[in-house]
Amino acid sequence: MTDPNSTAASSREKIVLAYSGGLDTSIILKWLQTERNYDVVCFTADLGQGDEVEEARVKALNTGAVAAYALDLREEFVRDYVFPMFRSSALYEGYYLLGTSIARPLIAKKMVEIAAKEGAVAVSHGATGKGNDQVRFEMTAYALNPDIVTVAPWRDWEFQGRADLEAFAHEHNIPVPTTKKDPWSTDANMLHISYEGGILEDPWTEPPAHMFKLTVSPEDAPNEAQYVEVEFVNGDPVSIDGQKLSPADLLQKANEIGGKHGIGRIDLVENRFVGMKSRGVYETPGGTLLYHARRAVESLTLDREVLHQRDALGVKYAELVYNGFWFAPEREALQVYIDHVAQSVTGTARLKLYKGNCDTVGRKAPQSLYDKDLVSFEAGGDYNQHDAGAFIKLNALRMRVQARVQARAEQKEAAKV
Numbered sequence: 001m002t003d004p005n006s007t008a009a010s011s012r013e014k015i016v017l018a019y020s021g022g023l024d025t026s027i028i029l030k031w032l033q034t035e036r037n038y039d040v041v042c043f044t045a046d047l048g049q050g051d052e053v054e055e056a057r058v059k060a061l062n063t064g065a066v067a068a069y070a071l072d073l074r075e076e077f078v079r080d081y082v083f084p085m086f087r088s089s090a091l092y093e094g095y096y097l098l099g100t101s102i103a104r105p106l107i108a109k110k111m112v113e114i115a116a117k118e119g120a121v122a123v124s125h126g127a128t129g130k131g132n133d134q135v136r137f138e139m140t141a142y143a144l145n146p147d148i149v150t151v152a153p154w155r156d157w158e159f160q161g162r163a164d165l166e167a168f169a170h171e172h173n174i175p176v177p178t179t180k181k182d183p184w185s186t187d188a189n190m191l192h193i194s195y196e197g198g199i200l201e202d203p204w205t206e207p208p209a210h211m212f213k214l215t216v217s218p219e220d221a222p223n224e225a226q227y228v229e230v231e232f233v234n235g236d237p238v239s240i241d242g243q244k245l246s247p248a249d250l251l252q253k254a255n256e257i258g259g260k261h262g263i264g265r266i267d268l269v270e271n272r273f274v275g276m277k278s279r280g281v282y283e284t285p286g287g288t289l290l291y292h293a294r295r296a297v298e299s300l301t302l303d304r305e306v307l308h309q310r311d312a313l314g315v316k317y318a319e320l321v322y323n324g325f326w327f328a329p330e331r332e333a334l335q336v337y338i339d340h341v342a343q344s345v346t347g348t349a350r351l352k353l354y355k356g357n358c359d360t361v362g363r364k365a366p367q368s369l370y371d372k373d374l375v376s377f378e379a380g381g382d383y384n385q386h387d388a389g390a391f392i393k394l395n396a397l398r399m400r401v402q403a404r405v406q407a408r409a410e411q412k413e414a415a416k417v
Contacts, residue, residue: 012039014066014120015151016111018137019044021056023176024126027165028153029063030172032124036151041118042068045107047077048190048252063174069114073106074190078247081106082191083236084335086290087342089311090318095266096280097287098321099192104133105326108140112148122149129155132273136324143327182211190251192284203269203279214255214283218262218356225354227361228257230293235342237290251286258285261353273323289351289358296349296363300370302341310341
């Protein structure tokens with residue numbers, strides 16, 4: 001949705017601001033007008049935040065934006081960003097399902113598109129100069145428009161903290177919250193909610209129970225387990241418990257089921273791209289459920305060497321997404337390989353959810369590589385157990401040679417004594 005007055009005449013250059021309606025971006029909007037002399041076009045991406053998206057659009061216009069966009073990107077986000085990333089089985093540093101990281105390239109891409117439509121010369125964001133998001137936003141902008149100007153107020157202005165921002169807001173009659181109920185920062189989309197900053201900056205402090213929004217505490221989850229079946233076709237989930245759903249609706253359904261059972265909480269000290277460690281707490285109920293379901297189907301359908309190679313590349317893929325290289329040629333090249341591998345991932349996984357645990361209890365696939373006759377302890381299958389002896393000896397040959405050389409060296413040393 002856009003404001004009908006978006007083409008209003010002005011002698012000032014335009015800038016597109018990624019706008020949430022919170023304290024930081026509300027201040028940034030006015031700061032770009034008064035301190036940088038820009039006409040500000042605001043953009044709010046609907047990635048599943050609900051009513052606050054339209055509220056932000058209205059607030060942007062009331063705060064002085066010359067135009068405001070609120071775009072529903074939920075299906076595009078899941079279909080073109082989340083699901084392709086899931087095919088790589090990417091986890092950053094072994095835990096993080098990259099919920100914030102994967103949203104940034106889509107938001108930045110739309111900023112660049114709006115800038116072209118509005119004739120804007122620059123884009124801006126509310127990311128701090130210490131974090132990863134500044135990199136992700138600006139790397140994407142430069143990849144899609146090498147001549148775009150990027151303005152990062154947190155790296156440029158003289159404000160030192162919240163008190164300075166509130167004083168500026170009061171001076172310019174900007175409506176912002178005057179109290180902060182929760183002493184941490186959050187970022188939400190359909191894939192997850194992240195929590196960082198404030199009391200969470202002490203890595204020894206346990207997150208307070210009331211902080212979480214997508215998941216119940218495992219202690220408070222139902223006392224009865226729930227079974228859920230997820231079907232995959234050519235690499236992507238297509239149904240839950242037999243119900244065919246669009247990508248966004250499927251992820252939302254997975255969130256509801258996983259959240260009910262306390263699935264998908266992690267508490268991680270991670271290595272930021274800019275060089276420092278930070279502590280993040282994440283809720284990813286649906287993503288965690290789909291991750292385990294996918295691994296179960298892959299265990300049947302992917303060849304050993306292909307699976308191991310994909311997993312090795314998945315580590316690199318996760319780093320590229322985390323560090324902001326979504327539109328880099330190496331990520332796009334990796335995606336071609338990953339998508340090719342994913343074509344054989346067709347099947348169904350059955351999961352058992354119980355008090356924070358997500359256990360695989362069944363899997364099936366029409367083209368399964370699992371051969372029960374071959375693997376059975378009983379006689380049968382196209383396998384001669386006598387062949388294993390020669391196989392083992394051939395694979396142990398280099399170690400046997402090394403052991404003999406070492407033994408001869410030890411004998412010579414003993415003879416000297």
